Amino acid sequence: MSASTLERTAQQRVRRTRTRAVSPLPALAVSTLRPHEYDLRPACISLVCPSCRTWVPISKPGGQKPKLVPHHTEPAGTENPVRCLLGSNRLVILDMDIERWWQRLEEGVSETDGRRSNRVIRKPRAPVAPAVSQILAPLLMDAQTTLKRCQDHKRRCSVCANPKAPRCTDGDRLARLYAYKAARTDPHRATATALEEMAEQQERGAWSLRELQWTATAESVKRADIQRAHDALVAMRRSLPPKEAGGPQLTEWGRAELMSAIALLATKVEQLSR
Structure with a gap:
């Protein structure tokens, strides 16, 4: 076999970047x-x-x-x-x-791991709890003690000492507390409060009695309403004259009004019968 008839196979070469081009940027x-x-x-x-x-x-x-x-x-x-x-x-x-x-x-890497954030995270301020005396004093004080504290505060406070100026927060709180204590301890006020409560209870009892009476008579009232509407509907239909020659005739407007009234009564009877 001659060398010209031999089958030649290209060998796989290593892939490399072969170029003489150089970027214009500096090294x-x-x-x-x-x-x-x-x-x-x-x-x-x-x-x-x-x-x-x-x-x-x-x-x-x-x-x-x-x-x-x-x-x-x-x-x-x-x-x-x-x-x-x-x-x-x-x-x-x-x-x-x-x-x-x-x-x-x-x-x-070690410097980054040891680095701490310099961000300041502020803790929320906890609300200041009132003192025990502030919690129990309004419940334990009577009207006279409350009035005495209110007068002492008025003498010490420059805002509450001026009668033309509005009271401060503490002065207003003491004044409201004294008004509440005085109303609770006043015998006339206590009697008026008792009478008001009795009147309110009587009114509630009257409403309850009225509701019971209405519940007991609701069915008979409903039947009476249905019968009344039905009778009115029958009477209105009888008053509608037939279309006969020589008889009494209604005008077109009168017949339309009568038919409308009959339709309304029929709807009312149907609604009451449900």
Whole structure:
């Protein structure tokens, strides 16, 4: 078999970026980037492109002119990707040591973990609880003690001392408490209150009796209303003259009014019969 008839098969070659194009941007020094923006491990040496903020591998990191590989501005798998024109093929200056970079990265992580927030969170102010004397005193004081406290407060308070000016909060509270205590301890007021309560009870009893009486007679009243409406309807229908020649006839307006009244009575009878 001749050499010309041998079937030649192309061998699979390693895929590499072979281009002499260089980005017009100045060379990017790795030392100018932050420690978390580049990775100097030999297995995945790469950095964040300053133009599109995308992680890009560095081609030929051990060569004379390492540079960023041509890349897109969108993540891998994006439909209709856009090429990063400025960041692609940009020269890179590897002026950082792996050990130094790793040390800076660990120091930054430890510093961030130990950092505390400077935000001031203010605790809500708890309401001031009233004193025990303020809780029990209004319940235990009588009218005379309340009046004495009210007079003492009026002598000490410059606001309540002026009769033309309105009372302060404490003065108003003491004045209301004295009025309440005086009304409770006054015999005439107590008698009037008792009479008012008796009158109110009598009125409630009268209403209850009226409701019971109405409930007892409601059925008979309903039957009487139905019979009254039915009788009126029958009488009105009888008063409607027939359409005969020579007999008494109504005008069109009179017949329409009579028919309307009959319809209203029929509706009323139907509603009462439900």
